[in-house]
Amino acid sequence: MASKTAAYKKVERDSWNKFSARYTKVVLPEFRPFGRRLIEIAGVRRGMWVLDVATGPGEPALTLARLVGPSGVVVGVDFSPAMLRRARARARNLHLHNVLFREMDAERLTFDDMTFDRVCCRFGLMLMPDAERALAEMRRVLVPGGLVAVAVWSAQSKVNTLGIVSRALERYDAFDPPSGAPDFFRFGKTGAIERALRAGGFRQVRSERLTVEWVFKGPVEFWDSMKRGPSLRRVLSKVSPTIRRAVKEDVFHALEKFQRHGKLRIPNEAVLALGVK
Ligand SMILES: C[S@@+](CC[C@H](N)C(=O)[O-])C[C@H]1O[C@@H](n2cnc3c(N)ncnc32)[C@H](O)[C@@H]1O
Numbered sequence: 001m002a003s004k005t006a007a008y009k010k011v012e013r014d015s016w017n018k019f020s021a022r023y024t025k026v027v028l029p030e031f032r033p034f035g036r037r038l039i040e041i042a043g044v045r046r047g048m049w050v051l052d053v054a055t056g057p058g059e060p061a062l063t064l065a066r067l068v069g070p071s072g073v074v075v076g077v078d079f080s081p082a083m084l085r086r087a088r089a090r091a092r093n094l095h096l097h098n099v100l101f102r103e104m105d106a107e108r109l110t111f112d113d114m115t116f117d118r119v120c121c122r123f124g125l126m127l128m129p130d131a132e133r134a135l136a137e138m139r140r141v142l143v144p145g146g147l148v149a150v151a152v153w154s155a156q157s158k159v160n161t162l163g164i165v166s167r168a169l170e171r172y173d174a175f176d177p178p179s180g181a182p183d184f185f186r187f188g189k190t191g192a193i194e195r196a197l198r199a200g201g202f203r204q205v206r207s208e209r210l211t212v213e214w215v216f217k218g219p220v221e222f223w224d225s226m227k228r229g230p231s232l233r234r235v236l237s238k239v240s241p242t243i244r245r246a247v248k249e250d251v252f253h254a255l256e257k258f259q260r261h262g263k264l265r266i267p268n269e270a271v272l273a274l275g276v277k
Contacts, residue, residue, distance in 0.1 A: 005129045008180030012127065015230035017082040022228060024057040024086050033212045034151050034270050035060045035122055039067065041274055042149035047071040048117040051141060053106045054078055054124020058087030064120065065099035077104040109137045116141050121150045126184045135200025142277040148202060154209060154269035155188030160258070161214055161266050165226055168250035174239045193273040202275025209269055216264040219252045
């Protein structure tokens with residue numbers, strides 16, 4: 001079990017390393033509206049110490065650094081060194097001196113107990129095999145009364161960009177996540193994120209759902225974009241050309257209902273949740 005988890009984390013870390021450039025350019029702007037709302041509900045104020053877990057190329061850490069101002073501190077952690085290099089470069093370009101980045105597994109934070117006023121985690125928790133442990137770690141490093149704010153994907157049927165592709169792959173028995181991978185959509189089930197936060201020791205837990213549309217010129221742009229992402233590229237490289245064609249046709253068919261005013265407008269739902277230590 002432990003070795004399966006370690007193997008999964010290695011695959012995951014390698015793939016985020018490889019994907020870091022494209023992620024920074026393409027995915028960060030798509031996630032911005034989710035980040036705005038997450039920061040709002042986290043109630044971050046000037047002078048606070050904030051931890052951003054699974055920060056990737058530095059979000060929401062860099063936005064938070066501007067909010068807490070020079071009297072506050074933001075620390076971003078991630079287990080992908082390539083992502084962290086991008087985060088540091090972005091901090092330098094923005095002349096932000098109150099933010100630092102550390103390589104770390106979210107399930108084993110190396111900070112002292114009661115270090116931070118707030119902990120944020122945007123689209124990281126659902127990737128972690130032991131999310132409950134990660135939440136307990138986030139709680140441990142919070143001051144009493146401190147707050148955690150997380151954003152996770154909703155159910156597969158509501159995260160359409162990823163859901164359409166996963167469903168097409170499943171239909172042809174080609175859905176093949178790395179061994180030991182958790183279900184990325186598990187926190188979309190009613191009450192699931194609340195249960196996880198309570199199991200991590202949080203109280204006054206609440207959540208809300210937010211849908212954001214991602215816009216593509218058409219199915220070809222969508223398919224090309226998804227194919228360049230880490231999971232689909234890996235899966236497609238393992239299947240026959242016939243299956244690859246069939247999956248693509250399925251995806252194009254499923255996209256038809258999202259055509260509006262000459263563009264593809266695809267809604268994706270996330271769950272944003274809060275808990276108090
Ligand atoms: C979808 S990206 C989110 C990045 C950023 N927070 C954002 O919202 O744009 C997921 C990030 O989680 C990181 N990650 C996944 N599992 C992790 C773990 N166990 N410990 C630390 N980082 C992890 C990956 O390296 C990747 O950078």
